[in-house]
Amino acid sequence: MNIVLLSGGSGKRLWPLSNNIRSKQFIKIFKNADGEYESMLQRVYNQIKRVDSSSSVTIATSKNQVSAIRNQLGDNVTISVEPSRRDTFPAIALLTAYLHDVLGISEDDVVIVSPVDPCVEDEYFAVFKKLELLAKEADNNLVLMGIEPTYPSEKYGYIIPENKEQVSKVSMFKEKPSADAAAKYIAGGALWNGGVFAYKLKYVLNKIKEFVSYTDYYDLYDKYELLPKISFDYAVVEKEPKLKVLRFNGSWKDLGTWNTLTETMDSNIIGEAYLNDKCVNVHVVNELDLPVLCMGLNNVVVAASPDGILVSEKEQSSYIKQFVDKFDTPVMYAEKSWGEFKIIDVAKESLTIKITLNKGHKMNYHMHTKRDEVWTIIQGIGRTVVDGIEQHVKPGDVIVIEAGCKHTIFAETDLKIIEVQLGKEISVHDKEKFELEC
Amino acid sequence: MNIVLLSGGSGKRLWPLSNNIRSKQFIKIFKNADGEYESMLQRVYNQIKRVDSSSSVTIATSKNQVSAIRNQLGDNVTISVEPSRRDTFPAIALLTAYLHDVLGISEDDVVIVSPVDPCVEDEYFAVFKKLELLAKEADNNLVLMGIEPTYPSEKYGYIIPENKEQVSKVSMFKEKPSADAAAKYIAGGALWNGGVFAYKLKYVLNKIKEFVSYTDYYDLYDKYELLPKISFDYAVVEKEPKLKVLRFNGSWKDLGTWNTLTETMDSNIIGEAYLNDKCVNVHVVNELDLPVLCMGLNNVVVAASPDGILVSEKEQSSYIKQFVDKFDTPVMYAEKSWGEFKIIDVAKESLTIKITLNKGHKMNYHMHTKRDEVWTIIQGIGRTVVDGIEQHVKPGDVIVIEAGCKHTIFAETDLKIIEVQLGKEISVHDKEKFELEC
Secondary structure (H helix, E strand, O other), X not given: OEEEEXXXXXXXXXXXXXXXOOOHHHXXXXXXXXXXXXXXXXXXXXXXXXXXXXOEEEEEEEHHHHHHHHHHHOOOOXXXXXXXXXXXXXXXXXXXXXXXXXXXXOOOOEEEEEEXXXXXXXXXXXXXXXXXXXXXXXXXXXXXXXEOOOOOOOOOXXXXXXXXXXXXXXXXXXXXXXXXXXXXXXXXXXXXXXXXXXXXXXXXXXXXXXXXXXXXXXXXXXXXXXXXXXXXXXXXXXXOOOEEEEEEOOOEEEOOOHHHHHHOOOOOEEOOEEEOOOOEOOEEEEOOOOOEEEEOOEOEEEEEEOOEEEEEEOHHHHHXXXXXXXXXOOOOEEEEOOEEEEEEEEEOOEEEEEEEEOOOOEOOEEEOOOOEEEEEEEEOOEEEEEOOEEEEEOOOOEEEEOOOOOEEEEEOOOEEEEEEEXXXXXXXXXXXXXXXXX | OEEEEEEOOXXXXXXXXOOOOOOHHHOEEEEOOOOOEEEHHHHHHHHHHHHOOOOEEEEEEEHHHHHHHHHHHOOOOEXXXXXXXXXXXXXXXXXXXXXXXXXXXXXXXXXXXXXXXXXXXXXXXXXXXXXXXXXXXXXXXXXXXXXXXXXXOOOOEEEEEOOOOOEEEEEEEEEOOOHHHHHHHHHXXXXXXXXXXXXXXXXXXXXXXXXXOOXXXXXXXXXXXXXXXXXXXXXXXXXXXXXXXXXXXXOEXXXXXXXXXXXXXXXXXXXXXXXXXXXXXXXXXXXXXXXXXXXXXXXXXXXXEOOEEEEEEXXXXXXXXXXXXXXXXXXXXXXXXXXXXXXXEEEOOEEEEEEEEOOOOEOOEEEOOOOEEEEEEEEOOEEEEEOOEEEEEOOOOXXXXXXXXXXXXXXXOOEEEEEEEEOOOOOOOOOEEEOOOO
């Protein structure tokens, strides 16, 4: 199967664990069979592979998520990157061209597109095979997956099928109806639209040409700004007569808020935390290196990360976005393809950062024009290159990198570095990359 | 007036803002007239000076509080340090000898002893003058201050006077009675014992000789272990026939728990925090450099420091001690006589610390045998001495101090340093002090 996972979202609803560069799909909250924590992205990837180990998985995303995806999945997936954020029609158009022109998948083959973050059982992915078979049929241009609702939610989109058979034509769509209306639709057989659909590549390749003429993926990438900013639902799905929906009646959860997310946690605590016996329905996710003690709380979620601390009654946590939008805080923690970084001190004209570089990885060879950096190696061994001069490094070694010096470091084992940045203007944009000469 | 403030307590009840070296009296939670935050210690000192600017204030404490007291009060007070923790009788014996033999106060003079942490108005200290006058009278060996109770507390000690006059003989003492019993005592005129009393120095100097023979303060200091481990109340107060109590009917609060402490806060928030409009009776004290967001909480205190995060329903917060006793965490933040330090990263065989050295101050000239240190100056200018070699330093300068090197730093302006400690055994005990040769 060719499966594409759409990985988007700035994830402010799960602040402080999600931020502008770490969306909710990267937060490690699920315990896997080995007792280790994994993210929604890792969980979904592993589920797909368990159901069909021969599936090829492509992730369609924006540039700022590539590092985190590589950090969590390594080179097991291909990544199709949008040049800019537009809407779902341009995104699906580009990834379809990518599958055809870069990965060489036949235009008669089927692709199944799914959000990256459903919280589901393996059976959900087993249904993808049925979607693939249905989409192969000449009479079906597009096949949707419809999820049998468990309650009349006002938050979701509804697919109204023509009948209650397992596979049905679609009579119409209803976006976020009132609870009353939703209950009526459900009684008539309506399904939640979980954003999963399947099509033959040529179907979308032809659709693209209705909007822009292009030769191949690379040409389309350059012309991305010419594609209209509209959703795939509006541009394609709702206009398609050869459209079917496949009914799925297994478990499905949308983990959009702390309230829904804590319901899926295997234990009440992730990280170091203590609850006294007067705590009822309290969940703590603590990514800081200090203990959290909760006493006498009822129905509360506590989430702590280098970005901040949330303490919220669970229902209230769904209103978090309006507050977090006001926080103009820098990103204090991020996963990169080569490891991770955490800002541990912010002062006037200096930033102190703990960098972890995974074994075998290296930073880009780069330079800053407006800041000096001091690296103190605290763990592991590696090699630095500063203005072409190579040096072996071990714990206790100090590398001073003045503004204007090109520099990089290779990790021969896992490496940990304390980096002190010094300068009047410290900015993530003050970075120029180079090819390494040696 | 000669006033002695007893500064003790490990302060675990106000974790995470108090710890083994920062007791509750050092936490900055009161807004002064200039809008700056001050601690109970600073507030009490300023109140005493406002009431009688000629008062001499001595603080009796243990060794581990000296740095914090100097940090907060500078050289405005004298400090009498116990060689070890025993009980209140030995402590009061030693400080009395200190006043007489070191400060040269006459044995006919009166001293007023008070805890360092009452939350009171200035009038409380104005009453000290009356205590002094009463204690001067030949017929009074010991004069207590009794606080008119506002409710029948089960937590306090009660002084039962012979009558309801402003000054009365004492008929007996009752420690932590039941609420019913307390109510009856109060109806009969009983008073709370706030731990304030006055006496002529010679009274206690003579008492000491009943337990140990000594020549002067220095001799008593050396013989401190020979003094019995008993309380001043038990050894002296309860046995004294020439005992009076002075009735005080002003406001008095004991800030022993988060619950009582938050009642005295001028605003609901200290530090960076946000409360949504569904929060009722929520207080936040945030000493971390990251925002706290509270939503939909009722009657909750949130306290955050480098030592940990407390989230507690207010009544429950009084049961904190049993949990905190179990935390075996190092002290992550401390005020020193020369400034302060904060541990910003803990890793295997390394610690990273942000040090602030106040202008004009210096560290001890010292050496570690089992760890190297790397200093990166991030703010201010100063001078380092490493193995006798002096060097001027400014932001960006890096000083590498190998194990076995003697080192210190002088702050010519306020200085901020990132210190990375590296070694297989990093311990606060690995420190040897030296006289500076240059």
